[in-house]
Amino acid sequence: MxxxxxxxxxxxxxxxxxxxxxxxxxxxxxxxxxxxxxxxxxxxxxxxxxxxxxxxxxxxxxxxxxxxxxxxxxxxxxxxxxxxxxxxxxxxxxxxxxxxxxxxxxxxxxxxxxxxxxxxxxxxxxxxxxxxxxxxxxxxxxxxxxxxxxxxxxxxxxxxxxxxxxxxxxxxxxxxxxxxxxxxxxxxxxxxxxxxxxxxxxxxxxxxxxxxxxxxxxxxxxxxxxxxxxxxxxxxxxxxxxxxxxxxxxxxxxxxxxxxxxxxxxxxxxxxxxxxxxxxxxxxxxxxxxxxxxxxxxxxxxxxxxxxxxxYVPIPYNSKLDGLMAKGVTITVPIRKANQLLYYRNFIRSRVGNSIVIGTQNEVTNTESFRGFEIRVNAFNFSKRYKYNSRGGKKGMLDYWHGYTASYDYMKYNNDPEKEKSYQVAAGIRSNFDYWLSEKRFLGMYTYLETGVRFQHRKPDLVFIPSVGIHLGSLFNINYYSMPGWLRIPAMYLLPLKVRAGSILSLKDKPVNFAEIELDLFL
Incomplete structure (x- = not known):
């Protein structure tokens, strides 16, 4: 007043x-x-x-x-x-x-x-x-x-x-x-x-x-x-x-x-x-x-x-600052940097947000031969760690993200006419571990620990599926996360840098080992 x-x-x-x-x-x-x-x-x-x-x-x-x-x-x-x-x-x-x-x-x-x-x-x-x-x-x-x-x-x-x-x-x-x-x-x-x-x-x-x-x-x-x-x-x-x-x-x-x-x-x-x-x-x-x-x-x-x-309000990210600032304000490098689109934002979204992932599987042992297709939903986080170093950056930091996952798999066996096709539904815990080698490059590891039911000839079979994957895109400075969906999906298919290996463990059959290429369909 x-x-x-x-x-x-x-x-x-x-x-x-x-x-x-x-x-x-x-x-x-x-x-x-x-x-x-x-x-x-x-x-x-x-x-x-x-x-x-x-x-x-x-x-x-x-x-x-x-x-x-x-x-x-x-x-x-x-x-x-x-x-x-x-x-x-x-x-x-x-x-x-x-x-x-x-x-x-x-x-x-x-x-x-x-x-x-x-x-x-x-x-x-x-x-x-x-x-x-x-x-x-x-x-x-x-x-x-x-x-x-x-x-x-x-x-x-x-x-x-x-x-x-x-x-x-x-x-x-x-x-x-x-x-x-x-x-x-x-x-x-x-x-x-x-x-x-x-x-x-x-x-x-x-x-x-x-x-x-x-x-x-x-x-x-x-x-x-x-x-x-x-x-x-x-x-x-x-x-x-x-x-x-x-x-x-x-x-x-x-x-x-x-x-x-x-x-x-x-x-x-x-x-x-x-x-x-x-x-x-x-x-x-x-x-x-x-x-x-x-x-x-x-x-x-x-x-x-x-x-x-x-x-007083924060200027929306990605604004054209020339002509926008108050009278007498000089646009400095820190000011421009503070208004840039957030470099880590889409990466973080891939970790904390819900997502749909599709994958193609291949058996990697000589016991059985199958090819499969998987669709997976990753949802929610119940634990996470995301920290900055003493300089406010990411180099040398190890982050983790734990959440839930559910998957559906369709598998076709090539050498076993008694099995031919099988369907699998599973759910469990997903974890991501990201070690930052520099301010913009990290080595991403992830795991799925799932329990579910496999159906072969309509007969259910309880299975446990542990798997571990690696995400190499950031090591080569390929930032899939910032690409629009129409570009990200074909890019990930042509240059598969997100791969996973695991085993299907059953009380009835021998373990089946597989490798899978994954594509982030919807983030």
């Missing part, structure tokens, strides 16, 4: 805020949204619920006014754990209370960046007319729903500008002490609190690096999100500040990332209050939406340069 005390109309703003809020301990309650018999509603309350528990701001406001609503129960549950000194209620308890909490995580794309897309690309197809329309409550829900398949930056900017426009409308009406001015400012604060949830998402490492689609929500996004939230990633903002950001459960307001997130939210609120004050105190004030260039190609950069909070 100190920064706007000298703005024309600031006295009117302070007067209105005193009427709309009440101080309770260290928090300001929004009295117009707090109802008797229910938890008090603060800016942070709205911010925390937005998107995660209710994607429609219109419905959220109605539920906040209902003391018996699910939203009120969620607030009470969070408060229970906050009183214990914890940051939030456990996900398990939240899901049991609100199933939509889990479902929304798979369907809503707007909490995330679009990995690999530039900063201006995140604001592509911005429509100022839809922002104006959304200042009426009946159109706000439609706007928010349409933004659900975009990204965190687009969602924040759009809803922040709805709030900004409402604050300007409130300021103009405040000149004549119009009764509607209070209600408009309250709506502006409510919508901005909703918008700031998506602004804060921009500071979470796990929200910066996934290719967010509904399909990938069921394959690798959750695992990739969790990995980067825990282990962090290097980012840079328009001010040229470079830092290591983590995410979600590891947020700490006293860290560099926490301080920058708080600074961004503070600017977002101040932007709102400044718009009110200037509109209230200056009859010649021109609204923000009316200052946006008409030329569509110029709009994204105008928004990036003129919405204060965007100077």
């Amino acid at each position: 100190q920064s706007i005390k000298n703005e024309p109309g600031s006295a009117k703003l302070l007067q209105y805020l005193e009427n709309l809020t009440s101080l309770q301990g260290n928090y300001y309650n929004l009295t117009g949204l707090s109802v008797s018999g229910a938890s008090a509603v603060t800016y942070g309350t709205i911010n925390g619920l937005a998107g995660d528990h209710q994607s429609d701001p219109v419905l959220l406001e109605a539920q906040l006014r209902d003391s018996g609503s699910i939203i009120q129960k969620i607030i009470a549950l969070h408060q229970k754990y906050l009183d214990k000194g914890m940051k939030a209620a456990p996900d398990g308890e939240l899901v049991s209370l609100d199933l939509n909490y889990a479902l929304a995580a798979t369907g809503n794309l707007s909490h995330f960046y679009a990995y690999g897309k530039t900063f201006p690309d995140h604001l592509k197809n911005f429509d100022a007319d839809k922002i104006r329309e959304a200042t009426t409550w009946s159109n706000l829900a439609a706007l928010t729903k349409s933004l659900g398949h975009t990204n965190a930056i687009r969602m924040y900017v759009s809803l922040h500008l709805v709030a900004l426009t409402l604050a300007e409308m409130s300021g103009r009406k405040a000149r004549q002490d119009d009764a509607d001015a209070h209600a408009l400012l309250q709506s502006a604060i409510f919508i901005n609190a909703f918008a700031d949830h998506f602004l804060e998402d921009a500071f979470s490492a796990g929200h910066l690096i996934v290719n967010r689609t509904i399909a990938e929500s069921f394959t690798n996004n959750k695992a990739l999100h969790d990995f980067y939230c825990e282990n962090g990633t290097s980012v840079v903002n328009r001010k040229g500040e470079i830092w290591y950001t983590y995410g979600d459960g590891k947020f700490d307001e006293n860290t560099t990332a926490g301080e920058r997130a708080i600074a961004a939210v503070t600017l977002s609120i101040q932007d709102l209050f400044t718009a009110f004050s200037e509109a209230a105190g200056n009859t010649r004030y021109v609204g923000f939406l009316d200052r946006i260039p008409q030329n569509k190609s110029d709009q994204a950069m105008y928004l990036i340069r003129n919405i204060p909070a965007l100077s």
Whole structure:
């Protein structure tokens, strides 16, 4: 508030805020949204619920006014754990209370960046007319729903500008002490609190690096999100500040990332209050939406340069930095490096995400001769180790990843007419061990320990299948992981650098040894 005390109309703003809020301990309650018999509603309350528990701001406001609503129960549950000194209620308890909490995580794309897309690309197809329309409550829900398949930056900017426009409308009406001015400012604060949830998402490492689609929500996004939230990633903002950001459960307001997130939210609120004050105190004030260039190609950069909070958020990876940085910032080598696509990202995705692998088998002993085809699903991780050396690199480090695997094999025997064909279903534990010989080259070993049933002439046979494989691609600086699927599959087939050998052990027959070439079909 100190920064706007000298703005024309600031006295009117302070007067209105005193009427709309009440101080309770260290928090300001929004009295117009707090109802008797229910938890008090603060800016942070709205911010925390937005998107995660209710994607429609219109419905959220109605539920906040209902003391018996699910939203009120969620607030009470969070408060229970906050009183214990914890940051939030456990996900398990939240899901049991609100199933939509889990479902929304798979369907809503707007909490995330679009990995690999530039900063201006995140604001592509911005429509100022839809922002104006959304200042009426009946159109706000439609706007928010349409933004659900975009990204965190687009969602924040759009809803922040709805709030900004409402604050300007409130300021103009405040000149004549119009009764509607209070209600408009309250709506502006409510919508901005909703918008700031998506602004804060921009500071979470796990929200910066996934290719967010509904399909990938069921394959690798959750695992990739969790990995980067825990282990962090290097980012840079328009001010040229470079830092290591983590995410979600590891947020700490006293860290560099926490301080920058708080600074961004503070600017977002101040932007709102400044718009009110200037509109209230200056009859010649021109609204923000009316200052946006008409030329569509110029709009994204105008928004990036003129919405204060965007100077603090991490710049999306792979952005064109020339012309993007704040005035006076020199683009250095570390700044460019911090904005490059993450070298290890697709490798990590192959380790922590779910994947489908296909393979071709051949018997390698003289006892029997068969050829086979295998399809395998690797899913989940129950244990892992991924560490950096003292210089922040990977050379000399040994990582491991343990998870689950399930496979189906079809085998055709050439020299045994009694067997001819067999089918095998198995499941067990998979492990990957990666030793880093340099910063970008590693020797990858992996094992499968599986138990299953083999069917020959419809007769079941219990089998145990241990196997060990080696992945040589990285040793030769062939990075399959960064290739698109249409190129990766033929490349792995023509240059098979992922091979595995194992045995099929049975109580009925002699051990059968085999070798297999594997292709990562879907990552």
